[in-house]
Amino acid sequence: MDKNLDIDNIDIKILAELMKDAKTPYTEIAERVFVSGGTVHVRMKKLEKLGVVRGASLSVNFAQLGYDITAFIGIYLERSSMFEEVAQKLEHIPEVLNINYTTGEYSMFIRIICRDTAHLREVLHEKIQSVPGIFRTETMISLQERLHRPLQIADL
Secondary structure (H helix, E strand, C coil): CHHHHHCCHHHHHHHHHHHHCCCCCHHHHHHHHCCCHHHHHHHHHHHHHHCCCCCCCCCCCHHHHCCCEEEEEEEEECCHHHHHHHHHHHCCCCCEEEEEECCCCCCEEEEEEECCHHHHHHHHHHHHCCCCCEEEEEEEEECCCCCCCCCCHHHC
């Protein structure tokens, strides 16, 4: 937690701008935050070193690439202590996009993306449900994603 003491309002403003659009040039961020481009660069390097920034990502419309099914899968483990072991296996399945260790009914909750229902069935039966330690799964197919955004940290 001591690391976060090095984060100030300028850092938060820089992060907020980049979270809106990670492709925004540092010079443009600098103008909006009223600092130099070099300051933005130095601050971003510091935030990376602190582990606050873990890289930049690209938002892709997977449906345009033929991946029409997004599914959320609740996973029941044989034992909760198997989370790390199971998560490591799931990380090797390309269709798995997110892995969460959860409280409540499921031990884990994951998000996957597939081309169609046949591909979904294949991923479920041949890849996910064959992982040792997975006792049972429950699948929910997303019909539509209404909102996908970063946390608006500057407004908090």
